[in-house]
Amino acid sequence: MEKSEFERVIEQLPIGACIINQDMTITFANPTFLGGLTIRQPDLVGQHLLSVFEEQARFLKRKIDSVLILKNPSFSYWQQRPHVFPMRSSRPITGDESQMYQNVQFMPLSNDNAEVTHVSIFVTDVTAEASYFIQQSDLKNVLEEEHQQLKALHQELKVAQKQMLQSEKMASIGQLAAGVAHEINNPIGFVSSNLETLKDYALKLIKTTQTQKKIIVKQAEERFIKLLEDVYERHGVDFIVEDLPELLDESLNGAERVKKIVNSLRDFALNDEEGWAEVDLYAEIESTLVVLKNELNYKVQVEKDLPQEPVFIDGKAGKIRQLLFNVILNSLQAMSSGGTLTIDCKKNGDKITLLIKDTGAGIAESDLERIFDPFFTTKEIGQGTGLGLSEVYTIIEEHEAGIDVLSKEGEGTCFTFVFNTFKAPLN
Ligand SMILES: Nc1ncnc2c1ncn2[C@@H]1O[C@H](COP(=O)(O)OP(=O)(O)OP(=O)(O)O)[C@@H](O)[C@H]1O
Ligand SMILES: [Mg+2]
Structure with missing residues (x-):
């Protein structure tokens, strides 16, 4: 029997087509459908769809039932379910991966009485598109990751640059x-x-x-x-x-x-002439308070919480004294109408933490990052040079110590220092 033109078109169609009846028995499969299958099936027609494609039986049954009941087409998109039918692609993604990525359409076929008697299934090979899409999304992930790394690096550079500028500024001003x-x-x-x-x-x-x-x-x-x-x-x-x-x-x-x-x-300016030695921190605190006696008016209370045994810092006594003087003087100046100056010291392994806290005017948030800048002052002309804290900063750097400031306007300020304990040199 001569094939009709229509039949020849169906045979050559680059889309896998297959038709099933209400019992899910396969009544037709075109050569593209048959040829693409990776399972050996000499004759599909007459077989039950769900027993041939057991692995996806549940999914297929759900789809086909919905077409038969709702009489509407249904789709399966490769991104949700890439391999509904075990088929080989003519354009594999990689050498190892030859499975076909497919979009599947389930269409109702009705008779003259508008009853759905069959369901036609069309399988479109979208392996090339999927391959492109997967590559792009892999690339996107790589780029995204690189972007994040660059962002982190940029942040690090910004911090490093700021620190460098700060110490350069200090050095040249020094x-x-x-x-x-x-x-x-x-x-x-x-x-x-x-x-x-x-x-x-x-x-x-x-x-x-x-x-x-x-x-x-x-x-x-x-x-x-x-x-x-x-x-x-x-x-x-x-x-x-x-x-x-x-x-x-x-x-x-x-x-x-x-x-x-x-x-x-x-x-x-860094004075390298003074030698490193063990600096008795309490003695320096005491002598600083004595020197500052004039500033310590009766309205300011001093509270000290220092451990019993003496604490020795690895450093230069003159510099440490200068640091204490500058910081405590600032605190006293910030408490011109009274308050409490608290000096706490704690030993932590080979670190010494010193807290100098006041209940003074506090520092505006916008000023916090500038207080260590040379000549930055909020005091009236003739009152402050703005060099106190920049000097402190230089001393901290020289001593490889740590410094941190917490402040709230109207509440007070707390400077925290972390020094290194003195260790007797090995002979
Ligand atoms: N304990 C503090 N409470 C409130 N503000 C402070 C405190 N310590 C520092 N500041 C702020 O930081 C600024 C800079 O302090 P810094 O000691 O460097 O300079 P100064 O005190 O203004 O001048 P100088 O120390 O040369 O007399 C001060 O002007 C002040 O605004
Ligand atoms: Mg000062």
């Missing part, structure tokens, strides 16, 4: 500071010592003129006294006598301030 300090040190030294001498001279001269005046007023003729009073008045000597010591005191104070600034500038 050099500048040391140079300036060196230049100013000498002149300010003789200015302030000369001022001291001048004050001494001035007081003596004042005393002398006053005595002279007293003698003249007591002993001399009226016209001499008048003459003297004229001279006094013309030159405003009474005012000078009053103002001169004040002027000199102010100048001495100014010179003293300059000296302090020069000293802190000098300390700011």
Whole structure:
């Protein structure tokens, strides 16, 4: 019997087609369907679909039942179920993987009375598309992972750059500071010592003129006294006598301030001359508190929680003293209207943790990252140089110690330091 054109098209169709009846008996399968199968089946027609494709029987039954009952087409997409029928692809994904990725359509076939008597099943080979899709999604995962790694690396670099900038800034400012300090040190030294001498001279001269005046007023003729009073008045000597010591005191104070600034500038530059030794931390705390006695007004309470046995830090005593001074002074300045200064110390293996806590003004969040910058200050002009904490930072770096700040505006500030315990050198 000659095949109709229609039948020839069905035979050549690159889509696997098969038809089953209501009992799920296979009534037709085209060559693409048969040829693609990897199981040996000489004749599919007449066999029960679910017994031929046992592995997917449950799935197939569910799909076909739904088509028969609902009379609607149903689909299976390769991403949910890539291999419904055991078939080989003409375009395998890799050498090992030759299974066909397939989209399957289940279509109702109705008779003239609109009753669904058969279901046709179409299997489309989408291995090439699936292969492309899988490759792309693998690639996407790789890229995603690389992207995450790059992001992490970028973050690390940013932190490293910030640290580098900070220490570079410290180093160059340190050099500048040391140079300036060196230049100013000498002149300010003789200015302030000369001022001291001048004050001494001035007081003596004042005393002398006053005595002279007293003698003249007591002993001399009226016209001499008048003459003297004229001279006094013309030159405003009474005012000078009053103002001169004040002027000199102010100048001495100014010179003293300059000296302090020069000293802190000098300390700011690393001083490698001082040797490493065991630094008695409690002794340094005590002497710092003594030095700061003037600042410690009656409104500030000091609470100390220090372990009984002494604690020795591996470091430079002068630097540690400077650190304690700068930090405690800041705390006291932040508590100008009273509060509590707490100093805690704990030993943890070969680490020493020191807490310096105040109930002062606190630090604004936006300022927190700048407090270690040289010259950063929130104090009024003439009150702070802004070098205190940058000096602390340099000292911490030099001592390979740790520093952390917690602060809340209006509540207070807590500085935590972690130092290394002194270990006697091995002989
Ligand atoms: N304990 C603290 N409480 C509140 N603010 C603080 C505290 N410690 C530091 N600060 C803030 O950090 C800034 C910088 O401190 P730093 O010690 O470097 O400089 P300064 O105290 O302003 O000046 P200097 O120490 O040279 O007198 C301060 O101006 C202040 O705003
Ligand atoms: Mg300070």
